Amino acid sequence: MNSVKRKKLIDNLFTYGLVVFCWIAVQALSATGHMTNQINGLLVPICMYVILAVSLNLTVGISGELSLGHAGFMCVGAFSGSFFTKLMAEAIPSLQARFIIALVIGALTAAFFGVIIGIPVLRLRGDYLAIVTLAFGEIIKNVMNVIYVGVDNGMLRIAMEKKANLNLSENGRVIIEGAMGITKTPKASTFTIGIVLVLITLFIVQNLINSRTGRAIMAIRDNRIAAESVGLNITKYKLLAFSVSASLAGMAGVLYSHNLASLAAEKFDYNMSILILVYVVLGGIGNIRGSIISAIVLTLLPELLRGMNNYRMLIYAIVLIIMMIANSAPSAIAARERLLEKFQRKNTKEAA
Amino acid sequence: MSFLSCLISGISLGSIYAIIALGYTMVYGIAKMLNFAHGDIIMVGAFAAYTIVSTLGMPPILGVIVAVAVCTLLGVTVERIAYKPLRGASSLAVLITAIGVSYLLQNLALLIFSANPQKFQSVVNLPALKLAGGELSVSAVTIITVVTCLVVMFCLTSFINKTKKGQAMLAVSEDRGAATLMGINVNGTIALTFAIGSALAAIAGVLYCSAYDTLTPYIGSMPGIKAFTAAVFGGIGSIPGAFIGGIILGIIEQLAKKYISSQLADAIVFAVLIIVLLVRPSGILGKKTNEKV
Amino acid sequence: MNILEVNRLSIAFGGLKAVDNFNIEIKKGQLYGLIGPNGAGKTTVFNLLTGVYKPDAGIIMLDGVNVAGKRTISICQAGIARTFQNIRLFTEMSVLDNVKVGLHNHHRYGIATGLFRLPGYFRAEKEMDERAMELLKVFDMEQYFDYKAANLPYGQQRKLEIARALATEPKLLLLDEPAAGMNPNETTELMEMIRFVRDTFDMTILLIEHDMKLVSGICEALTVLNFGQVLCQGETAEVLNDPEVIKAYLGE
Numbered sequence: 082m083n084s085v086k087r088k089k090l091i092d093n094l095f096t097y098g099l100v101v102f103c104w105i106a107v108q109a110l111s112a113t114g115h116m117t118n119q120i121n122g123l124l125v126p127i128c129m130y131v132i133l134a135v136s137l138n139l140t141v142g143i144s145g146e147l148s149l150g151h152a153g154f155m156c157v158g159a160f161s162g163s164f165f166t167k168l169m170a171e172a173i174p175s176l177q178a179r180f181i182i183a184l185v186i187g188a189l190t191a192a193f194f195g196v197i198i199g200i201p202v203l204r205l206r207g208d209y210l211a212i213v214t215l216a217f218g219e220i221i222k223n224v225m226n227v228i229y230v231g232v233d234n235g236m237l238r239i240a241m242e243k244k245a246n247l248n249l250s251e252n253g254r255v256i257i258e259g260a261m262g263i264t265k266t267p268k269a270s271t272f273t274i275g276i277v278l279v280l281i282t283l284f285i286v287q288n289l290i291n292s293r294t295g296r297a298i299m300a301i302r303d304n305r306i307a308a309e310s311v312g313l314n315i316t317k318y319k320l321l322a323f324s325v326s327a328s329l330a331g332m333a334g335v336l337y338s339h340n341l342a343s344l345a346a347e348k349f350d351y352n353m354s355i356l357i358l359v360y361v362v363l364g365g366i367g368n369i370r371g372s373i374i375s376a377i378v379l380t381l382l383p384e385l386l387r388g389m390n391n392y393r394m395l396i397y398a399i400v401l402i403i404m405m406i407a408n409s410a411p412s413a414i415a416a417r418e419r420l421l422e423k424f425q426r427k428n429t430k431e432a433a
Numbered sequence: 434m435s436f437l438s439c440l441i442s443g444i445s446l447g448s449i450y451a452i453i454a455l456g457y458t459m460v461y462g463i464a465k466m467l468n469f470a471h472g473d474i475i476m477v478g479a480f481a482a483y484t485i486v487s488t489l490g491m492p493p494i495l496g497v498i499v500a501v502a503v504c505t506l507l508g509v510t511v512e513r514i515a516y517k518p519l520r521g522a523s524s525l526a527v528l529i530t531a532i533g534v535s536y537l538l539q540n541l542a543l544l545i546f547s548a549n550p551q552k553f554q555s556v557v558n559l560p561a562l563k564l565a566g567g568e569l570s571v572s573a574v575t576i577i578t579v580v581t582c583l584v585v586m587f588c589l590t591s592f593i594n595k596t597k598k599g600q601a602m603l604a605v606s607e608d609r610g611a612a613t614l615m616g617i618n619v620n621g622t623i624a625l626t627f628a629i630g631s632a633l634a635a636i637a638g639v640l641y642c643s644a645y646d647t648l649t650p651y652i653g654s655m656p657g658i659k660a661f662t663a664a665v666f667g668g669i670g671s672i673p674g675a676f677i678g679g680i681i682l683g684i685i686e687q688l689a690k691k692y693i694s695s696q697l698a699d700a701i702v703f704a705v706l707i708i709v710l711l712v713r714p715s716g717i718l719g720k721k722t723n724e725k726v
Numbered sequence: 727m728n729i730l731e732v733n734r735l736s737i738a739f740g741g742l743k744a745v746d747n748f749n750i751e752i753k754k755g756q757l758y759g760l761i762g763p764n765g766a767g768k769t770t771v772f773n774l775l776t777g778v779y780k781p782d783a784g785i786i787m788l789d790g791v792n793v794a795g796k797r798t799i800s801i802c803q804a805g806i807a808r809t810f811q812n813i814r815l816f817t818e819m820s821v822l823d824n825v826k827v828g829l830h831n832h833h834r835y836g837i838a839t840g841l842f843r844l845p846g847y848f849r850a851e852k853e854m855d856e857r858a859m860e861l862l863k864v865f866d867m868e869q870y871f872d873y874k875a876a877n878l879p880y881g882q883q884r885k886l887e888i889a890r891a892l893a894t895e896p897k898l899l900l901l902d903e904p905a906a907g908m909n910p911n912e913t914t915e916l917m918e919m920i921r922f923v924r925d926t927f928d929m930t931i932l933l934i935e936h937d938m939k940l941v942s943g944i945c946e947a948l949t950v951l952n953f954g955q956v957l958c959q960g961e962t963a964e965v966l967n968d969p970e971v972i973k974a975y976l977g978e
Contacts (some may be wrong), residue, residue, distance in 0.1 A: 302818075
């Protein structure tokens with residue numbers, strides 16, 4: 082039994098090692114001048130997509146619920162984080178300090194939304210849950226699109242539809258500007274911070290999975306009725322997985338919003354949620370390391386193979402369908418098992 | 434008067450949702466899957482009609498026929514290639530595959546027709562109906578949409594209740610295993626369901642684009658999701674439910690656009706979906722089901 | 727001493743009285759059988775006892791505490807564990823983890839302890855591993871501990887389900903058709919195992935079964951259920967010779 086445990090530990094360490102290796106490789110490449118601007122620009126987004134994919138895998142793979150609203154949590158995180166950074170520009174002069182607090186705020190806000198959305202949503206199952214998470218994601222996007230927040234004389238003012246509705250005084254400033262979102266967030270995200278956040282995400286997700294809590298979450302995924310019969314609190318564990326996943330997405334959102342000069346809600350539509358889902362599925366549902374690799378490869382690949390860009394989504398779509406059929410179709414599973422058996426028989430024959 | 438015209442446009446939009454929702458509800462009831470790509474079939478139908486009418490300059494009626502033919506074929510093909518192998522797999526796997534199909538259709542259309550909006554020439558070239566001394570004008574598209582919806586409803590209901598194939602559909606939706614034992618061709622019945630659903634999607638696509646006259650590869654996804662909302666609202670699996678749900682949702686959307694906020698109309702429609710699912714997941718006319726222990 | 731006393735337990739589904747005025751008394755350490763024709767309401771009784779359904783009326787005294795109408799989780803904690811007619815394992819998890827999920831409420835540590843790998847985590851996990859392996863050993867399954875539950879043969883799956891139920895440390899174990907789908911040899915083995923479990927764990931067991939060889943072989947007392955009502959109750963030999971019971975099983 083100890084050998085199985087050791088294998089698992091080594092497996093986990095290998096995943097951290099992979100991330101650290103990526104960081105070292107990038108440092109080495111940039112020191113020797115092998116990094117193009119184009120790839121440099123992709124480093125932070127790659128970290129962001131890795132966090133998103135790993136956190137969505139917690140919901141889809143470990144908890145077994147298909148969420149199509151992951152971009153919504155990212156949106157909440159991005160806006161709350163950027164809002165804080167801009168609001169506190171004078172109060173906390175150090176950008177680094179503001180950014181770190183913003184990351185925490187983004188994660189907490191998204192976790193909060195994860196809980197209040199999760200409570201109703203997690204009562205539903207399967208297809209209904211998927212469509213309702215999609216609906217929530219779209220609602221978040223739509224509401225962020227019309228919301229205006231300004232500040233004057235130390236007071237926050239919130240309005241809908243028009244900037245004029247804020248009734249700001251002369252010395253006031255607008256922070257969130259409807260469809261324009263938040264502009265001129267200072268650029269605080271760096272590749273190193275991104276890598277640190279990826280490591281934190283991995284730490285949380287992997288330790289959660291390999292604990293009593295993680296076992297409960299997976300047991301509920303595998304058989305809800307049996308899980309209840311051995312005394313597991315279904316709602317508690319489902320909600321826990323969902324909100325941890327949401328908060329990590331929120332953190333990724335803060336990383337995103339501090340990497341770009343402008344932040345608009347439009348970006349967080351359901352296509353974004355689906356793109357993250359594509360990463361999760363192609364990396365293997367429930368496979369954390371797979372999510373990391375697929376997020377890295379699928380972000381880099383289209384940029385490296387220019388001209389393929391038009392076909393990128395098309396290829397994703399085809400691969401997605403093929404992967405699902407190959408992995409889940411009863412006939413494909415049976416065929417694979419037959420093949421494996423044949424292979425094993427051949428091996429034992431040779432051994433004999 | 435503006436309330437009345439708003440109501441009429443709501444009924445018109447709702448009729449389109451109802452036609453799409455019929456496809457959703459039939460596929461969900463019989464194949465037990467959420468065909469996420471159903472919305473994109475609408476888009477394919479609209480592009481098929483667009484190619485025939487605007488690009489090739491042929492008569493509109495031919496456009497409609499070609500759209501229906503293309504979509505029927507597409508629906509059956511998609512079912513055969515992507516969904517049939519997954520029969521018996523988890524609903525998660527089927528749903529992700531359907532999302533893949535949706536993505537595939539969108540991106541194919543993107544490659545062929547580009548992301549630029551195309552001007553869709555309405556297939557209906559009749560003058561608007563003036564009521565109340567010209568104060569209230571109802572466009573011909575609106576009238577044809579509502580009439581089409583009623584005709585489709587009527588035909589579908591009689592098809593299911595009066596024909597052998599229709600009865601087979603009911604049997605498969607009730608209990609697939611038992612239906613197989615009774616000698617019903619389950620695969621054939623599911624394929625037929627997809628064929629009918631996709632044909633309806635084509636009609637809906639043409640009507641939708643005739644009413645809103647722009648066409649992009651993404652046009653199908655929103656009406657698709659809203660029609661699903663309508664199907665859930667009315668009670669998934671129920672044909673009259675899809676009709677009622679569609680009409681109510683169309684009216685809610687138009688009223689919200691007019692009296693609350695045009696930007697928040699979608700959010701309001703989605704909020705309706707969430708409330709319905711939480712308060713009465715079986716919808717207005719749906720049946721309640723419990724998992725057996 | 728009675729571990730379970732059920733009185734006037736009833737539930738109706740849309741007018742149909744699925745279980746009507748059901749009574750049962752089970753002594754501590756007893757091996758008790760619940761039999762009856764298909765559709766008599768046996769599994770419904772199990773679902774009522776475990777809180778899957780809320781009874782319309784009646785009381786369920788478990789070791790002196792009324793658990794009728796409580797939630798499944800609290801009933802599990804009060805001490806009733808069960809297996810299912812159609813096996814319900816955590817199919818994608820390992821055999822060991824299946825049992826460890828059963829231990830969930832007995833070896834607790836907080837989420838933070840798990841996340842940050844505090845000493846409590848290693849202590850509790852070690853205890854759980856040891857306890858789970860002990861349970862697997864009872865069922866002669868320790869060599870399968872790292873198998874995926876779904877990959878176990880059918881008979882082993884049934885045993886794993888019992889091991890998982892025992893992990894919750896119940897006072898009363900409910901087995902829903904444990905011999906279903908087993909051949910005569912496997913059934914004989916299962917009978918020995920059930921007896922062994924009763925003796926080693928000092929367990930009280932209530933089981934639903936159609937296999938008369940098993941019922942007459944191991945059950946000390948029986949309740950016969952017909953159309954949701956108790957037809958006959960008493961010691962096994964008496965009950966099986968009751969003319970009413972024979973009539974219900976064989977027809978007029």
